Amino acid sequence: MIKVTPEDIAYTESLLLKPGQTFDDERLRFIKNFKTIDLQAVPGSGKTTALLAKLLILEKHLPLEKNRGILVLSHTNAAVNEVKNRIGHHCPKLFSHPNFVGTIQSFTDNFLAIPAYLSKYKQKPVRIDDEIYNETIGRVFHHNKKGFVIQEKKNATYYNKNFNVLHSFRFSYNKGVFSLVKSIYGEPLEIKTPNLRKEKFTKNEIDRIAEWFYKTKLKVLETGILNYDDAYLLADVILTEIPSYRGLIQNRFKYVFVDEMQDMEKHQFDLLERIFANDNCTSFYQRLGDVNQSIFSKSLDNEEIWKQRADKMFINGSHRLSRPIANIVEKFALTSTEVQGRMKNNDGFDLTIKPLLMCYDIERIADVIPIFSDEIKKLIDKGLIIPNEGNKYEAIGWRKHHDHINKICISDYWPNFKTNEKLKKIDYDTLEDYIKFIENGTQTLEANRKSILNSLNKILYIEGIRDEYSRVFTISKLIKYFKVLPSNEYDLLKLNLYNWSLAIENGAIDIVLDKIRTYIPYFLTCFSRQINYSKDFIYESSKNEKVASPDERAQYFDKNGIRVNISTVHSVKGQTHTATLYLETFFSKGAGSYESERLQNQVLGIPIKEHLDNYKGGSVDKIIQSARMVYVGFSRPTHFLCFAVESSRANKLFKEIDRNDWDVIQIKKTEVADS
Numbered sequence: 267m268i269k270v271t272p273e274d275i276a277y278t279e280s281l282l283l284k285p286g287q288t289f290d291d292e293r294l295r296f297i298k299n300f301k302t303i304d305l306q307a308v309p310g311s312g313k314t315t316a317l318l319a320k321l322l323i324l325e326k327h328l329p330l331e332k333n334r335g336i337l338v339l340s341h342t343n344a345a346v347n348e349v350k351n352r353i354g355h356h357c358p359k360l361f362s363h364p365n366f367v368g369t370i371q372s373f374t375d376n377f378l379a380i381p382a383y384l385s386k387y388k389q390k391p392v393r394i395d396d397e398i399y400n401e402t403i404g405r406v407f408h409h410n411k412k413g414f415v416i417q418e419k420k421n422a423t424y425y426n427k428n429f430n431v432l433h434s435f436r437f438s439y440n441k442g443v444f445s446l447v448k449s450i451y452g453e454p455l456e457i458k459t460p461n462l463r464k465e466k467f468t469k470n471e472i473d474r475i476a477e478w479f480y481k482t483k484l485k486v487l488e489t490g491i492l493n494y495d496d497a498y499l500l501a502d503v504i505l506t507e508i509p510s511y512r513g514l515i516q517n518r519f520k521y522v523f524v525d526e527m528q529d530m531e532k533h534q535f536d537l538l539e540r541i542f543a544n545d546n547c548t549s550f551y552q553r554l555g556d557v558n559q560s561i562f563s564k565s566l567d568n569e570e571i572w573k574q575r576a577d578k579m580f581i582n583g584s585h586r587l588s589r590p591i592a593n594i595v596e597k598f599a600l601t602s603t604e605v606q607g608r609m610k611n612n613d614g615f616d617l618t619i620k621p622l623l624m625c626y627d628i629e630r631i632a633d634v635i636p637i638f639s640d641e642i643k644k645l646i647d648k649g650l651i652i653p654n655e656g657n658k659y660e661a662i663g664w665r666k667h668h669d670h671i672n673k674i675c676i677s678d679y680w681p682n683f684k685t686n687e688k689l690k691k692i693d694y695d696t697l698e699d700y701i702k703f704i705e706n707g708t709q710t711l712e713a714n715r716k717s718i719l720n721s722l723n724k725i726l727y728i729e730g731i732r733d734e735y736s737r738v739f740t741i742s743k744l745i746k747y748f749k750v751l752p753s754n755e756y757d758l759l760k761l762n763l764y765n766w767s768l769a770i771e772n773g774a775i776d777i778v779l780d781k782i783r784t785y786i787p788y789f790l791t792c793f794s795r796q797i798n799y800s801k802d803f804i805y806e807s808s809k810n811e812k813v814a815s816p817d818e819r820a821q822y823f824d825k826n827g828i829r830v831n832i833s834t835v836h837s838v839k840g841q842t843h844t845a846t847l848y849l850e851t852f853f854s855k856g857a858g859s860y861e862s863e864r865l866q867n868q869v870l871g872i873p874i875k876e877h878l879d880n881y882k883g884g885s886v887d888k889i890i891q892s893a894r895m896v897y898v899g900f901s902r903p904t905h906f907l908c909f910a911v912e913s914s915r916a917n918k919l920f921k922e923i924d925r926n927d928w929d930v931i932q933i934k935k936t937e938v939a940d941s
């Protein structure tokens with residue numbers, strides 16, 4: 267077992283904490299424990315910091331005996347990157363083979379789904395991606411299928427038009443057989459006649475519709491296009507078919523750490539339990555989390571996560587939150603959790619800045635973020651916030667966009683926020699989109715090249731051109747294919763890619779578009795084909811609204827050297843800010859539609875726990891979801907918390923809020939007045 271020395275602890279403290287700060291006994295007990303155990307704690311209690319301390323210590327013991335490794339999992343890429351950014355340069359061994367630091371999805375893909383697929387289909391899957399999957403299954407569904415008559419195809423299409431299950435249904439696996447289910451690990455998909463149809467489908471018709479779906483799904487699986495859920499299906503297949511496989515993974519990883527455990531979906535949780543939580547398990551499995559911060563998981567009852575494990579540790583006190591903020595946050599905890607705010611000023615004195623409620627008239631919504639920035643400026647001027655390069659100021663909300671004008675979302679507070687949606691898309695409807703909406707990365711030429719190659723692959727896809735194994739072309743396959751062509755096709759492609767990437771970089775989008783359009787017929791002759799089905803894709807104009815090229819500047823407001831980033835609550839999970847502005851947004855209906863409606867009593871000081879105990883209405887789920895969201899959002903700042911509520915919903919709050927706990931300002935149509 268790993269022995270932790272006082273020098274080890276001093277080393278981690280020097281890297282992770284501010285001068286003078288140390289790990290107290292509670293945290294040390296966890297840091298020194300490498301057995302199977304759970305850690306539960308409040309926001310900002312230092313869970314992630316304690317995990318990083320463990321990893322820094324483990325790094326010194328690498329490589330482990332028998333070349334076993336360490337597995338570190340989190341839910342999102344942002345959380346994984348945070349681990350990399352904070353300790354990556356001190357832990358070169360941890361971030362290389364045989365260790366693995368990544369998301370639960372990437373772990374499932376790499377260690378289960380890809381090996382399972384390889385063993386079944388003798389190749390790697392082409393893509394694991396929901397977007398490509400949805401597009402592919404959309405096409406394959408409408409292809410004619412051998413042995414089906416036209417009417418049967420029509421029935422399947424009609425069924426799907428009514429029930430819209432094509433993108434959501436999945437396979438489940440049982441005793442070597444796939445069957446149709448509504449969602450991952452969900453109920454069986456039972457085909458029935460839509461109410462609108464006068465004549466009921468016969469039993470045979472129903473069976474044939476089910477077969478149509480089955481064959482569609484199987485075909486997509488065989489072509490190697492998987493959705494994220496399929497990775498878990500394949501994990502199930504390999505773990506069932508090869509009983510020793512679980513032992514192999516355990517042998518590979520001696521220590522397993524899962525951060526943000528509360529965010530796992532049920533199937534992710536089950537998979538980890540299946541592999542690492544059994545009596546003879548040779549891995550040590552530690553799970554860290556906070557029941558109250560579960561904002562991703564839809565399907566998992568949090569009680570379920572934590573109840574199984576006998577060995578649990580709790581750590582108290584938040585090093586992030588000041589006392590006034592902790593006092594507010596506590597009211598939103600769904601379990602009776604005390605949140606002690608231990609954050610102090612640099613001079614060791616208590617932080618006393620009161621949270622601020624901003625009641626704004628809708629006409630002034632665009633001023634909310636700038637006024638938040640002004641409030642920060644005032645605090646800096648008063649010496650209550652010390653300016654520092656590491657300070658983070660964030661405006662966050664739940665819902666990004668809504669087409670309905672009266673449903674307030676982040677993009678109403680910050681119209682530029684709209685641009686963000688398109689940045690990550692890698693599959694588009696027209697060639698023009700591929701050239702116009704390229705994700706800006708550090709290696710921009712490379713991003714341009716990739717996008718052009720993706721557009722060429724898309725043309726091959728639409729034309730039905732496949733590789734020698736009847737599989738869809740990927741970028742690497744395309745390059746391989748060109749490399750072995752007899753003439754100079756490869757050199758020409760390479761040169762074109764270089765010139766076009768450079769020209770896109772210089773903004774010559776239209777010229778590049780023309781050049782690619784001219785090249786495509788030649789490109790297709792390399793496959794002995796010509797333009798047939800892809801005409802629309804090549805020549806149609808972009809249907810996407812003209813958005814500015816992805817510009818990072820659009821995502822923040824900068825004034826007086828104070829930069830306020832605008833993002834979602836989901837994306838700031840686990841982060842520590844100096845000041846956080848929580849923007850209320852519309853989210854579905856039930857006990858109101860905004861946080862200020864569902865959680866009015868908590869802002870007024872009644873703990874949600876007590877409130878829900880006496881609550882009679884339906885919509886409890888909505889209240890719980892909102893409470894978790896606010897709990898996560900409100901627990902980000904060390905110094906200053908601000909909550910923006912539109913005036914029509916703020917009346918009661920404005921009148922009744924405890925001014926010992928909150929400051930309040932109104933942002934009126936014509937003027938800004940302190941209350």
Ligand SMILES: Nc1ncnc2c1ncn2[C@@H]1O[C@H](COP(=O)(O)OP(=O)(O)OP(=O)(O)O)[C@@H](O)[C@H]1O
Nearest residue numbers: 287288289309310311312313314315585586840842
């Ligand atoms: N022992 C400590 N003493 C002082 N400050 C600490 C200590 N441990 C962590 N911190 C600081 O407290 C803040 C929160 O830490 P961390 O992000 O690890 O908490 P967390 O419990 O993982 O938070 P969350 O629940 O929100 O994910 C950070 O700024 C961190 O540097």
